[in-house]
Amino acid sequence: MPDWITHIAVAYILCTLLGIRYKQFNTANTVLVLVGAVIPDAVKVGMIFDLFGFGIWEYIWPLHLPIGSLITTTIIALLFKEKKSAFLFLLLGVATHFGLDLLLKNVAGGIILFYPFYWGSWQLGLVATDDYIITIISLVLALVAYLISRRYGKFKDKNEDVN
Numbered sequence: 210m211p212d213w214i215t216h217i218a219v220a221y222i223l224c225t226l227l228g229i230r231y232k233q234f235n236t237a238n239t240v241l242v243l244v245g246a247v248i249p250d251a252v253k254v255g256m257i258f259d260l261f262g263f264g265i266w267e268y269i270w271p272l273h274l275p276i277g278s279l280i281t282t283t284i285i286a287l288l289f290k291e292k293k294s295a296f297l298f299l300l301l302g303v304a305t306h307f308g309l310d311l312l313l314k315n316v317a318g319g320i321i322l323f324y325p326f327y328w329g330s331w332q333l334g335l336v337a338t339d340d341y342i343i344t345i346i347s348l349v350l351a352l353v354a355y356l357i358s359r360r361y362g363k364f365k366d367k368n369e370d371v372n
């Protein structure tokens with residue numbers, strides 16, 4: 210299940226619904242959360258290297274651990290003027306990613322959440338990795354969240370448009 214589409218859709222749903230109430234979840238910060246939601250899967254760049262015959266998985270697998278994602282998030286946040294804010298929104302996206310990944314029934318074991326302090330892995334085993342019904346449901350819910358925000362949101366970027 211949690212492919213990039215699902216990760217992005219769920220992060221979008223969260224930000225869109227929070228954006229109705231909190232103006233901090235404007236479009237720019239929502240994009241940061243969406244980017245954060247796929248940061249752990251930066252590890253999948255290994256698939257590109259596989260095409261060219263280079264096996265780099267052993268070197269990059271920590272990217273898909275909370276500690277690796279935290280380091281990646283910190284590096285990306287340094288590129289922004291408002292580093293702390295960017296870091297927190299990216300981190301929220303990363304949290305949604307691991308929240309979804311924990312739902313998976315993973316044949317390779319779960320997520321080593323507390324590496325390097327503890328090597329135990331966790332998974333809830335609720336959803337098969339190839340279950341695309343969740344993807345479809347998340348897309349439908351994202352559309353519903355969008356429609357709700359258009360109806361009840363106070364057009365959260367109104368102030369930005371004026372400036």
Ligand SMILES: [Zn+2]
Pocket residue numbers: 249250273306310
């Ligand atoms: Zn993942």
